[in-house]
Every structure is written in structure tokens, then in C-alpha cells.
Amino acid sequence: MEKTVTFYINRTTPAKLEEELVICKPLKRLTISVDVEKEEHTLMGYLVVRDEKNRIRIQKMLGYGERTIVIARHAKNTTIGGVPGPIGAGTWKIVIYLFAEYIEQTLEGVSLPFRIQISDRKTEIQETIGKCLWVDRHYREQLWLGYYNKSSFYSSRGRWYKGDFHTHTHLSDGKESVSSAMRKARMMDLDFYVPTEHNIIPTGWEDDYMLILPGVEITTKIGHCNLIGIDKMPERLPEIMEYADTPEVEEYLYEILREAKKREWIISINHPFLTIWKWKYGEVGLDDITCLEIINDPTYTDARESNDQAIRYLDFLWEDGHRIWGIGGSDSHNLIEERYKGSDKPSIAGDPGTYVFCPSLTPELLLKHVKQGNIYVSRFCTADVRITSQSKSFFPGDRMEDVERKIMMEIEIFGNELEEGITPVIWIVQNEKRIKLTTEKTKKGYRAVGEVHFLKGKWNWARLEARTADGEFLLYSNPVWQGAKRNRFRTYREALEAFHAN
Structure with a gap:
């Protein structure tokens, strides 16, 4: 089985592109290869594949990772962001959601071909889900992390545990593979790590050496926020990807924040004063916000002024009687050898470090003590x-x-x-x-x-x-x-x- 689909992308292209794929008989795997003129063009969008029952089988920003993506029966053969299982006969859907921020910044006056080749060929891939599968095999149309265990035990000691609440890998637009990111997290002495990819839900992780707490960065033109401790894909996440650059996104963001509060996820407003990524959705209720990111990637060019402003704003909110906790996030996208202009230090997970005091370390206890504000942030x-x-x-x-x-x-x-x-x-x-x-x-x-x-x-x-x-x-x-x-x-x-x- 082979099929090639070509989309031509420019500033007027609709944000959602969809192509049907008819699979005549069950397959062992589905192999999808992406062909673009330049590597950075893979930042143009997200790939979402739905199977014959309309269930999401992979969701991934194409980004800097492997250009060949595989959906197979087992997690060890399935690309990160995928859902392993049977490749059933029927009509599947290949969906591209364009990343409006990238399109606006780079595609002025040009139209670029975006070619996808689909087959059932066996292909070796490096970036698989790994041994820790979180997504429930009895999934519905939305992803449910039914296999993630919030009671997993990591340490019996009562102490300050160091982690990072804002990170990126090849699952979205980060330049590090998951394996490389984990090596650097251990190098930075992290006890926990929260993957917060742009509008992408992690379906598993390569290992459980350290505590990995599922999260997602809801990414829109009116602001970014992390949802931390998620147990499923937010209902309106597909609409966020499709309408991120339109006025309608306010309605969908409101619904996602309402769902997050109902499900008791942590809502953290990211880099609230950082240049074009500042938080602009003013209708969110202050009582709905758990955390404000007061230190975001301190190596970034404009970080000092925006972070200091976030600290002053949080003090202002406290003086008005609001209990919102300060939190840190490296928001690291780069390789360790790279430097932002004006910085002599790398952008790396664990800088800043966010320390949470827990009587022992489990995902449940970590979430509990973040919600209680038992936190300090440091460099x-x-x-x-x-x-x-x-x-x-x-x-x-x-x-x-x-x-x-x-x-x-x-x-x-x-x-x-x-x-x-x-x-x-x-x-x-x-x-x-x-x-x-x-x-x-x-x-x-x-x-x-x-x-x-x-x-x-x-x-x-x-x-x-x-x-x-x-x-x-x-x-x-x-x-x-x-x-x-x-x-x-x-x-x-x-x-x-x-x-x-x-």
C-alpha cells in the first residue's frame, strides 16, 4: 500500500488540511514520510492521524525530529506521540494543522510544497514511545492516559525535589530528542520533569528513571499556558490547533481552562510578559489560575525584563488577596551548545530549577504540594x-x-x-x-x-x-x-x- 499527498502551503492556506486514506485490509504498520525543501519547514505544522474509528493514532509537531513516522502494534515500534495498536481496514484521515506563528513569520510571498508519503513498509526508527506507555489501549476519540500511574513511588525522603515545569523535545519544536533531554535532565540533577509540548499530549515516555508528569502547553496567539498533571487530551485541543490564530480561539481556550479546573489540573500562565508570546487572554478568572511562570528561560534575550515584571505582577496579585504560586520553567528548545544572543550560558532543562517540598515523591504528592505552593525557584x-x-x-x-x-x-x-x-x-x-x-x-x-x-x-x-x-x-x-x-x-x-x- 502506497500513497503520496502533496499540500502547497502559503499565508492564505486554511489552518486545517485533511486527506482521506483508504486501507483495504489490516496492516502491520503505517509508515509516514514527510518531505520538505528545508528542515526548518517541518515547523509549519502538526500531523494528526485518525484511524477508521476516528481515534487519534498519532499527534506530533513535525519539528526537528525524524521525518519518518511509524504507527505499529507495539510501543517499541511506534513513534513518540503515537498510539500503538492494530492498523484496521477502513477510511483513515491524515490531518495537517498549520502552526500559524511560523507561517506568519516565514512564508511571506512564497508557497511551499509539503509532501507526505504513506506506505506499510517496514522502517527502522530511533524515536519510539519507549517502555512506559501511558495511553489507554481502549482509547476513545480523545486520548486518555489511563495507564499513567499517579501513585508510582520514587523516594521516601521528605525534602526539596528539583524539577522543570516547562520543557520541549522533538515531540513539538524542541531540538533535543527525548533521550538527549533525559540525559541532560539527569546531568542537572532533576528529580522530576514535565513534558509540555505545544498542543501535543505525550502518550508515553522512554523510561521511568525519574518522575515524569504529563503536561501540555496550550499554544495560541493570545497566550500560552501549561496544563500540568493531565490525565487526558483536552476536549477542545483540535479546535485550538485549527483556530489558534482567529478570534474564535478565545471561546475554545475558555472551554479548555474550564475543563482543566473541573479535572483539577494545574493551570500555569507561561511567560506572561515576554514580547510576542505574552499572555493576552484577559478574561481568565484569577481564581482559576494555579501558577504564574515568574522565571522563564533566563538565558533568552528579553528574559530579564519580562521575568522581573512577572514577579512584580505576582506581588501585585498577592496584595489584592489572590493566592497564585510562582513557578519556574526553562522552556528550553535548544541544543546545549547553542546560545541566545547576549548569553554565555545554554538554555537547558533545570535552569531555573523549581523546588517542591514533598514528604515523599509520587506524582500525586508532587501535584498536591505544587497546589499548596510549597515551592521555591532558583538559578x-x-x-x-x-x-x-x-x-x-x-x-x-x-x-x-x-x-x-x-x-x-x-x-x-x-x-x-x-x-x-x-x-x-x-x-x-x-x-x-x-x-x-x-x-x-x-x-x-x-x-x-x-x-x-x-x-x-x-x-x-x-x-x-x-x-x-x-x-x-x-x-x-x-x-x-x-x-x-x-x-x-x-x-x-x-x-x-x-x-x-x-
């Missing part, structure tokens, strides 16, 4: 954060009983790069007021201690922050808090307008 360093009040110890993110109290906030910062002459400047930020602490050198790092006063019946919050002497980010810890406050702002847009006017 080049780790920390021992000790918060005490009235003979009790607290973690960042903890709620305190509403009584008048004094709180001792102590932090010790460690890190090899700090030993190279970087002395951290440490603050307590209490209800938006910054209090600079005295920093002292210790045998292992640097230490600072400060005291704050919370009043009964008032809205109180306080967090820690560390930077270099010239203001470069080192660490952000989420606030401890008590009391309540009637919010002035209900939506993201209302708060953002007031923030800019402030």
Missing part, C-alpha cells in the same frame, strides 16, 4: 528555607492561623557559582514592601535572617527573594500567608490594567 543555587512562628515550622506557601504573630524567616543559600564571588543580596518582601537583610558568609554558603509581624484580622503575606549585587535573579520563595482580603480584581485583564496604571 545557580539551592537553599535551606526555615520559617518559624510560635514554635511551629512552616514551608513557603503555608497558611498560618489568623493570630497576631512574629515570624522568623531564615535562609541559607548554597551553590558552586556563589563560591566564584557572587554574594547574594537577600530580601523579605512583605505585602509588597521590600526589606533588605544582612547577609553573612557561612562555611557552605550565605545566610540571612529577618523578622516580620503579622496582624490578626488583616491580609498578611511574606516571601524571600535573592539576587546578585547587580540585580540578576537568584531565588524566589512563595509567600507564607494568613487572613483574607476582598479582591478588587476578578479577571486577569482587570488586574493587569491596574498594574500598568500603578
Whole structure:
């Protein structure tokens, strides 16, 4: 069985292209080869294949990975993003969703051929799902991660666990294979890793050496957000891919966020102030947001200004009584040898590191403690954060009983790069007021201690922050808090307008 389909792509091409494929008898495999003039042209779109029962059998951004894709009976022979199983007789669909952002930036005045060759030939592929299959073999039209085990046990120790909540591989537009990304994650001492590909659901992973938590980056022209801890494909994800560049996308994004809240997924707003990728969907309710990405790829050219603005905005939201947690994400797309303009460091998973305190490590516990805000985010360093009040110890993110109290906030910062002459400047930020602490050198790092006063019946919050002497980010810890406050702002847009006017 062989068939060739050619699409011609330009700025006026519809966002969804579809071709039927009639399979006359069951096959052992389906092999799909993509032919484009230049490698970067594979960034033009997503490939989705639906079988004779309209079930998704693969979804993948063509990107930098292998140009030959295989759907087979077993995960070890099926390309990442695929669903293994029988190749049944009937009418299948080959669907291309064009990536509007790439088309707009690159295809001015040109039309490019996009050729797909389909056969049942046996072909060796390198990037397979691997040994950990998550997608339920009794799948429906949407993908369900029924084989993913949220109770899997990784460690019995109560400690800070390091991970990355925003990553990319060949499954979408990242330049790293999954195997290469995992090697670098281990090199960066990560305990957990969250794959968040652009509008693509991971259907499995190559191994379970470290905790892998399924996620997806919902990607539209009006903003990007991560859904973390997903157990299925969002219902409106196909519409997001088709209408990402149109006014209709607001309706579909609203429905996805509503589904995410109902299913108790973490909703994290990505790089909210970063140039053309800033968050523009203002109608999202602030109470629906779990996390705000305060540090996104700090090696990127415009990162410092946009990340600092995100931190200030989150403080502004806290002062209005909203409990939204600061989170970090490398958003790494590049190879380790590459550098963004102006940076001498690679964009790599684990920079920044997001540390979550868990009494032991399972996916369920990790999700629970992210939702509680037991988090700090850092670059080049780790920390021992000790918060005490009235003979009790607290973690960042903890709620305190509403009584008048004094709180001792102590932090010790460690890190090899700090030993190279970087002395951290440490603050307590209490209800938006910054209090600079005295920093002292210790045998292992640097230490600072400060005291704050919370009043009964008032809205109180306080967090820690560390930077270099010239203001470069080192660490952000989420606030401890008590009391309540009637919010002035209900939506993201209302708060953002007031923030800019402030």
C-alpha cells in the first residue's frame, strides 16, 4: 500500500488540511514520510492521524525530529506521540494543522510544497514511545492516559525535589530528542520533569528513571499556558490547533481552562510578559489560575525584563488577596551548545530549577504540594528555607492561623557559582514592601535572617527573594500567608490594567 499527498502551503492556506486514506485490509504498520525543501519547514505544522474509528493514532509537531513516522502494534515500534495498536481496514484521515506563528513569520510571498508519503513498509526508527506507555489501549476519540500511574513511588525522603515545569523535545519544536533531554535532565540533577509540548499530549515516555508528569502547553496567539498533571487530551485541543490564530480561539481556550479546573489540573500562565508570546487572554478568572511562570528561560534575550515584571505582577496579585504560586520553567528548545544572543550560558532543562517540598515523591504528592505552593525557584543555587512562628515550622506557601504573630524567616543559600564571588543580596518582601537583610558568609554558603509581624484580622503575606549585587535573579520563595482580603480584581485583564496604571 502506497500513497503520496502533496499540500502547497502559503499565508492564505486554511489552518486545517485533511486527506482521506483508504486501507483495504489490516496492516502491520503505517509508515509516514514527510518531505520538505528545508528542515526548518517541518515547523509549519502538526500531523494528526485518525484511524477508521476516528481515534487519534498519532499527534506530533513535525519539528526537528525524524521525518519518518511509524504507527505499529507495539510501543517499541511506534513513534513518540503515537498510539500503538492494530492498523484496521477502513477510511483513515491524515490531518495537517498549520502552526500559524511560523507561517506568519516565514512564508511571506512564497508557497511551499509539503509532501507526505504513506506506505506499510517496514522502517527502522530511533524515536519510539519507549517502555512506559501511558495511553489507554481502549482509547476513545480523545486520548486518555489511563495507564499513567499517579501513585508510582520514587523516594521516601521528605525534602526539596528539583524539577522543570516547562520543557520541549522533538515531540513539538524542541531540538533535543527525548533521550538527549533525559540525559541532560539527569546531568542537572532533576528529580522530576514535565513534558509540555505545544498542543501535543505525550502518550508515553522512554523510561521511568525519574518522575515524569504529563503536561501540555496550550499554544495560541493570545497566550500560552501549561496544563500540568493531565490525565487526558483536552476536549477542545483540535479546535485550538485549527483556530489558534482567529478570534474564535478565545471561546475554545475558555472551554479548555474550564475543563482543566473541573479535572483539577494545574493551570500555569507561561511567560506572561515576554514580547510576542505574552499572555493576552484577559478574561481568565484569577481564581482559576494555579501558577504564574515568574522565571522563564533566563538565558533568552528579553528574559530579564519580562521575568522581573512577572514577579512584580505576582506581588501585585498577592496584595489584592489572590493566592497564585510562582513557578519556574526553562522552556528550553535548544541544543546545549547553542546560545541566545547576549548569553554565555545554554538554555537547558533545570535552569531555573523549581523546588517542591514533598514528604515523599509520587506524582500525586508532587501535584498536591505544587497546589499548596510549597515551592521555591532558583538559578545557580539551592537553599535551606526555615520559617518559624510560635514554635511551629512552616514551608513557603503555608497558611498560618489568623493570630497576631512574629515570624522568623531564615535562609541559607548554597551553590558552586556563589563560591566564584557572587554574594547574594537577600530580601523579605512583605505585602509588597521590600526589606533588605544582612547577609553573612557561612562555611557552605550565605545566610540571612529577618523578622516580620503579622496582624490578626488583616491580609498578611511574606516571601524571600535573592539576587546578585547587580540585580540578576537568584531565588524566589512563595509567600507564607494568613487572613483574607476582598479582591478588587476578578479577571486577569482587570488586574493587569491596574498594574500598568500603578
